[in-house]
Amino acid sequence: MDYRIYIGAKIFHDLKKIDVAEGQPNRQMQYVMFYGWFTFVSRGLVFLLRWFHDLTGNWGVAIVLLTITVRSLLWPVQARSNATMKRMGLLAPKIKELQEKHKDDPQKVNTEMMRMYREYGVNPLGGCLPLLVQIPIFFGFYSVLRYAAELRGQPFFGWIQDLSLPDTVTTLHLLGYHLPLNPLPLLMGLTMFLQMKLTPQPASADKTQQRIFMLMPFMFLFFCYSFASALALYWTVQNIYSIFQAQVSRLWQKDPVLEKKAVIDVKPASGSGQPGKDKKDKASIPRLGGGGSKSRKPKA
Structure with missing residues (x-):
């Protein structure tokens, strides 16, 4: 039995050359460079990431x-979401009044809230759309950075010596514990906190939910503190750019106005008091050959 064995890092281009030479160009994408559930997203991100690297020569700049x-x-999806959140914020006093009025009847509250959303043309799920779109991109990009062996030993921006490792600059000794000091995750948490402050909160969120929203940056900081600096770099740049987008949107995007939309009833009216009108308005059946039309007479 003959074997061809490759011993080395998962370098995308090297594996691609082997597959092309053996007539199986997609083998490494299916069996070697496997990115999990969001493989279809990761493949597109890998292509763009390598294209930016070939253009700039630096993996940090490419990220x-x-x-x-x-x-x-x-951006357009995020702008639409922010506008929806602002309109829902204008509806917040009406919703609160509705909840106090029917506090003993939750079903009545939900029914009236849905009616109010239809009247004012507000989609309560519109604010969640960007999050649903970003989740596959985040996990897909996380998988790309996790399996990208090209990032090993690649420096970026001064203190970052290896994009595949945490950007530890020193180790703090506190109460017998050794705590690594990673500036990039700290910057990520700070920018995420500022982004949450600038993002409109859902109108239905109570004080407990608002506290949870404000604690999310610290939760992400805790979970991502020891991740590769490439992932922290991606998240930090995303937060900074989101803050920039929010400020630009404030300049050109007008504040939403809460107006009721006209509801047109397209159902045919029944019992209009003209029993013979419906039959009279029916189109006559034309005769073949141009011999006029044959009218239908109601039976006596």
């Missing part, structure tokens, strides 16, 4: 450009 590109493509 920054890829992040800005993705956020720019999602």
Whole structure:
């Protein structure tokens, strides 16, 4: 039995050359460079990431450009979501009044809220759309950075010596514990906190939910503190660019106005008091050959 064995890192281009030479160009994408559930997203991000690297020659700059590109493509969706959140914020006093009025009847409250959303043309799910779009991109990009062996030993921006490792600059000794100091995750948490402050909150969120929203940056900081600096770089640039988008949107996007939309009833009216009108308005059946039309007479 003959074997061809490759021993080395998962370098995308090297594996691609082997597959092309053996007539199986998609083998490594299916069996070697496997990115999980969001493989279809990861493949597109890999293509863009390598294209930006070939253009600039630096993996850190490629990550920054890829992040800005993705956020720019999602800008219209994010702007629409922010407008929806602002309109829901204008509805908040009416919803609160409705909840106090029917506090003993939750079903009545939900029915009236849905009616109010239809009257004012507000989609309560519109604010969640960007989050649903960003989740596959985040996990897909996380998988790309996790399996990208090209990032090993690649420096970026001064203190970052290896994009595949945390950007530890020193180790703090506190109460017998050794705590690594990673500036990039700290910057990520700070920018995420500022982004949450500038993002309109859902109208239905109570004080407990608002506290949870405000604690999310610290939760992400805790979970991502020891991640690769490439992922922290992506998240930090995304937060900074989102803050920039929010400020630009404030300049050109008008504040929403809460107005009721006209509801047109297209159902045919029944029992209009003219029993013979419906039969009279029916189109006559034309005779073949141009011999006039044959009218239908109601039976006595």
